[in-house]
Amino acid sequence: QVQLIQSGAEVRKPGASVKVSCKASGYSFINYGVAWVRQAPGQGLEWMGWISSYNGDTKYAKKMQGRLTITSNSSTTTTYMDLRSLRSDDTAFYYCARCHYDFGSGYFNAFDLWGQGTLVTVSS
Amino acid sequence: DIQMTQSPSSLSASVGDRVTITCRASQDVRNHLAWYQFNPGTVPKLLISSTSNLLSGVPSRFSGSGSGTTYTLTISSLQTEDVATYYCQQSLTVPLTFGGGTKVEIK
Numbered sequence: 001q002v003q004l005i006q007s008g009a010e011v012r013k014p015g016a017s018v019k020v021s022c023k024a025s026g027y028s029f030i031n032y033g034v035a036w037v038r039q040a041p042g043q044g045l046e047w048m049g050w051i052s053s054y055n056g057d058t059k060y061a062k063k064m065q066g067r068l069t070i071t072s073n074s075s076t077t078t079t080y081m082d083l084r085s086l087r088s089d090d091t092a093f094y095y096c097a098r099c100h101y102d103f104g105s106g107y108f109n110a111f112d113l114w115g116q117g118t119l120v121t122v123s124s
Numbered sequence: 125d126i127q128m129t130q131s132p133s134s135l136s137a138s139v140g141d142r143v144t145i146t147c148r149a150s151q152d153v154r155n156h157l158a159w160y161q162f163n164p165g166t167v168p169k170l171l172i173s174s175t176s177n178l179l180s181g182v183p184s185r186f187s188g189s190g191s192g193t194t195y196t197l198t199i200s201s202l203q204t205e206d207v208a209t210y211y212c213q214q215s216l217t218v219p220l221t222f223g224g225g226t227k228v229e230i231k
Binding site (some may be wrong): 035037044045046047059061062095097107108109110111112113114115116117 | 156158160167168169170173174179211213215216218219220221222223224225
């Protein structure tokens with residue numbers, strides 16, 4: 001079955017870190033990248049970054065740079081999102097999504113497969 | 125960054141009604157425009173890619189159109205299972221950006 005399965009909900013204190021996993025199955029892992037998107041309560045969707053499952057190339061949203069690291073393990077077909085120095089406004093649902101990037105044209109495709117989401121709560 | 129503005133932010137329509145959601149970009153996104161359906165408790169779903177390409181398995185009552193800076197998602201005959209929040213997204217340039225969402229309800 002073609003799917004992305006994310007790790008479970010997390011609670012962290014301000015200043016801590018969180019690492020969310022996204023396990024891919026049912027498709028050729030290295031043929032697609034994985035993007036991370038978050039949605040804070042009552043807010044819209046925010047693209048955080050992307051990683052190529054083929055060569056580990058990454059692209060990050062400027063506001064996330066310095067706090068966010070996305071990594072990928074092709075042997076376990078798992079992608080990780082590591083967010084540091086957490087603040088209360090990082091409380092959100094975090095989604096991984098499959099996304100092909102055309103290195104030739106420089107364009108991303110749409111996100112055609114999503115994980116179920118992981119709630120990260122940051123609270124003292 | 126490319127700003128995406130969706131309208132309306134919410135709508136209520138009757139079963140069988142034609143529903144149109146508009147997405148306006150702050151600059152030409154050259155048809156690199158997708159539409160997603162979000163429902164609480166379910167996995168988000170890609171409906172349409174590249175402005176008008178309907179994904180396999182998506183009901184034909186959904187359609188997309190547009191060009192330049194203005195794009196639309198149309199539901200030709202609203203069904204109860206279409207109750208959800210819909211988002212547009214541009215994939216022309218990083219950062220990839222989304223519209224604010226349109227919540228669709230049944231009247």
